Amino acid sequence: MGIPLGLEHACEHVNALSDEADVVIIGGGIIGVCTAYYLAKQGLKPLLLEKGRVAAEQSARNWGWIRKTARDYAELPIVIEAQQLWEELAEECDTDIGVKRAGVTFLPESEKQLADYEAWQRDFGAVAGTEMLSAVQVRAMFPDAINPWRGAMHTSDDMVAEPFVAVPAIACAAVKLGAVIREGCAVRGLERAGGAVSGVVTEAGAVKTSRVLVAAGAWSSLFLRREGLSIPQLSVRSNVMHTKPMPNFFDGAAGEDNMAFRRRADGGYTMASLGFNELWIGPDAFRALPYYRQLLLGGSFPIKPRFGAPKGWPDSWTTKRNWKLDEESPFERLRVLDPEPNHAALDRMLGKFAERFPSVGKPVEARRWAGMIDAMPDVVPIVDTAPIEGLTICTGMCGHGFGIGPAFGRIMADMIAGREIDHDLSRFALARFDTYAKLELGPDV
Ligand SMILES: Cc1cc2nc3c(=O)[nH]c(=O)nc-3n(C[C@H](O)[C@H](O)[C@H](O)COP(=O)(O)OP(=O)(O)OC[C@H]3O[C@@H](n4cnc5c(N)ncnc54)[C@H](O)[C@@H]3O)c2cc1C
Numbered sequence: 001m002g003i004p005l006g007l008e009h010a011c012e013h014v015n016a017l018s019d020e021a022d023v024v025i026i027g028g029g030i031i032g033v034c035t036a037y038y039l040a041k042q043g044l045k046p047l048l049l050e051k052g053r054v055a056a057e058q059s060a061r062n063w064g065w066i067r068k069t070a071r072d073y074a075e076l077p078i079v080i081e082a083q084q085l086w087e088e089l090a091e092e093c094d095t096d097i098g099v100k101r102a103g104v105t106f107l108p109e110s111e112k113q114l115a116d117y118e119a120w121q122r123d124f125g126a127v128a129g130t131e132m133l134s135a136v137q138v139r140a141m142f143p144d145a146i147n148p149w150r151g152a153m154h155t156s157d158d159m160v161a162e163p164f165v166a167v168p169a170i171a172c173a174a175v176k177l178g179a180v181i182r183e184g185c186a187v188r189g190l191e192r193a194g195g196a197v198s199g200v201v202t203e204a205g206a207v208k209t210s211r212v213l214v215a216a217g218a219w220s221s222l223f224l225r226r227e228g229l230s231i232p233q234l235s236v237r238s239n240v241m242h243t244k245p246m247p248n249f250f251d252g253a254a255g256e257d258n259m260a261f262r263r264r265a266d267g268g269y270t271m272a273s274l275g276f277n278e279l280w281i282g283p284d285a286f287r288a289l290p291y292y293r294q295l296l297l298g299g300s301f302p303i304k305p306r307f308g309a310p311k312g313w314p315d316s317w318t319t320k321r322n323w324k325l326d327e328e329s330p331f332e333r334l335r336v337l338d339p340e341p342n343h344a345a346l347d348r349m350l351g352k353f354a355e356r357f358p359s360v361g362k363p364v365e366a367r368r369w370a371g372m373i374d375a376m377p378d379v380v381p382i383v384d385t386a387p388i389e390g391l392t393i394c395t396g397m398c399g400h401g402f403g404i405g406p407a408f409g410r411i412m413a414d415m416i417a418g419r420e421i422d423h424d425l426s427r428f429a430l431a432r433f434d435t436y437a438k439l440e441l442g443p444d445v
Contacts, residue, residue: 026187072443
């Protein structure tokens with residue numbers, strides 16, 4: 001199976017730029033694509049603009065877990081809806097997007113982690129359908145494992161899907177319903193009239209619109225800052241490896257610290273260095289530091305600092321923070337954020353896997369890559385209207401956005417269309433960052 005990451009595949013969506021649109025969506029990841037899909041379902045004609053390729057950044061690079069397990073309480077009802085929507089989308093897409101209730105299992109590295117899992121399960125297990133497995137049950141689940149775990153947190157109806165198939169397929173389904181997508185088209189900024197959004201300026205010209213959604217993933221903070229809105233969003237590198245087809249030692253998705261695996265539809269595994277994240281310190285990281293103090297001081301921020309982000313990255317020291325709308329923007333300079341993976345971390349992951357599963361044999365690698373996860377200091381996203389009339393924001397998915405994406409897309413479509421919102425979104429309000437007040441942190445598991 002070819003993995004269409006980055007610019008190696010040609011643009012699929014090459015429409016001429018219209019002068020006007022009902023809604024402009026900035027970003028062709030799962031959030032932008034699903035919003036376009038649900039807006040088009042309502043009969044609107046959204047225009048989605050993507051600087052690179054649909055799903056070339058986080059939305060194709062992720063592990064494909066669609067989980068309720070260990071989610072924030074405010075996200076739970078939304079991810080429960082998302083799981084239903086994934087099943088509907090699987091029916092509506094022309095391609096098999098690999099949606100399956102394969103189960104998700106969290107394997108504890110330590111007694112402390114097991115206790116954290118137990119605490120989460122006690123509080124939310126009934127809602128999420130999550131149970132704690134005993135050592136005997138874990139042994140039955142992984143009969144080939146050496147030194148198996150003393151328990152596990154498991155949700156049997158959690159799901160998986162194939163990210164780099166699913167998101168482009170949903171984009172095509174949105175187009176069929178009337179959405180227009182243009183790849184290779186960066187949005188440089190907003191135009192305003194009387195304080196309200198009146199359009200966007202892209203590298204290919206201006207588009208009039210009164211409604212804009214920022215779903216720009218790791219670039220949202222850079223985009224919004226130029227518009228006078230500051231959000232403490234940072235991005236961290238996370239590493240992934242695909243294997244070639246191999247013996248089926250486990251059918252679902254599972255992970256412990258520094259090692260995770262999910263069986264794919266093609267018989268290979270997507271493996272990853274779970275919990276190993278690296279942050280390049282740039283000007284935004286310094287600015288956002290006060291917001292991250294709780295995570296830093298609480299010790300629950302397993303992030304390795306790095307210096308000197310490569311040229312062109314959103315928080316690189318040399319990335320322009322301000323630009324004129326008639327000049328090239330940082331979004332055009334780097335079409336796809338495609339970090340080199342940390343090979344040592346992936347090698348360590350393979351070492352751990354070999355120790356745990358010696359009888360499975362050494363996985364034969366198909367490809368390695370990395371992605372930049374967009375993170376927020378309280379580990380939940382921003383899903384809100386902005387204090388600029390006509391502007392909405394859905395970003396900072398904190399490593400969970402693939403699974404929950406269809407529901408946030410559905411919610412954003414309703415918000416943009418002015419319909420009543422049927423979920424409590426107060427936890428995701430932009431205003432929580434108006435001051436440096438103490439934040440309510442998401443689950444520490
Ligand atoms: C390695 C890794 C593993 C992960 N595993 C999981 C998982 O198993 N389950 C899960 O639920 N989540 C997972 N995630 C997180 C998930 O992938 C993200 O939360 C989700 O894809 C974010 O979607 P998005 O649409 O917000 O952003 P993105 O997918 O990053 O899309 C944003 C898009 O906006 C475009 N853009 C930015 N600025 C502009 C501009 N000015 N003009 C036009 N276009 C612009 C970008 O090019 C990009 O394509 C993982 C992430 C990574 C990196």
